[in-house]
Amino acid sequence: MKIAIGNDHAGTDYKLAIVGLLKSKGIEVVNYGTDGVDSVDYPDFTHPVATDVEGGKVDMGIVICGSGNGASMTINKHQNIRGALCWNKEIVQLAREHNDANILSLPARFISLPQALDMVETFLNTKFEGGRHERRIEKIPCR
Template sequence: MKIAIGNDHAGTDYKLAIVGLLKSMSIEITNYGTDTIDSVDYADFVHPVATDVHNDDVDFGIIICGSGNGASMTANKHQKVRCALCWTKEIVQLSREHNDANILSIPARFVSLPQALEMVKTFLDTPFEGGRHERRIEKIPCS
């Protein structure tokens, strides 16, 4: 499995912990995020993640900013991206089962680090259910 990850300054600590988790799971990582807490623009780090997902260069993306909103909005501008802004593992599970989310947006200022790590595990472990959800996904425009 290959994951692209991107973050702004608000998500640096979370990104570093998530990268550690993914490495412990032998998952290949492409890190587009900043490694500092110096102020940066989230879009500069989200666009490369969304591009990798769009191009099928990775299986999934994970993006992290303060609220998760700006990062999610940016990612969802890309074709073939279904980015879910989540704040509990239950919402993460539904985003995978019902929406076939391929990018997880984490709001670093609103979830704890242990919650974020559980959300990542849930995101990676939960398959898309298909069925009635598939026809709904097909109604999401790709342009």
């Protein structure tokens, strides 16, 4: 499995911990995020994640910013991206099962680091249910 990750300055610590978790599982990581705490613009680091998922270069993506909103809005401008802004693992599970989310957006300023890691685990381990959810996914227009 290969995952792209992107973050702004608010998500650096979370990104570093998530990259460690992913690598410990043998998952290849493409890191588009900043490694610093100086203010940067989240679209510069989240557009490449969406581009890689959109183009099939990676299997999934994770984006992180302060509220998760800017990153989520940015990635969802891309074709065939189903980015889910999540704030707990139950929402992550539903986003995967019902919406076939392919990018997880995390709000670093509103969740703890242990929560974020648990959410990533849920994102990785939850499968899309298909069935009635499939027809709903097909109704989401592509740009």
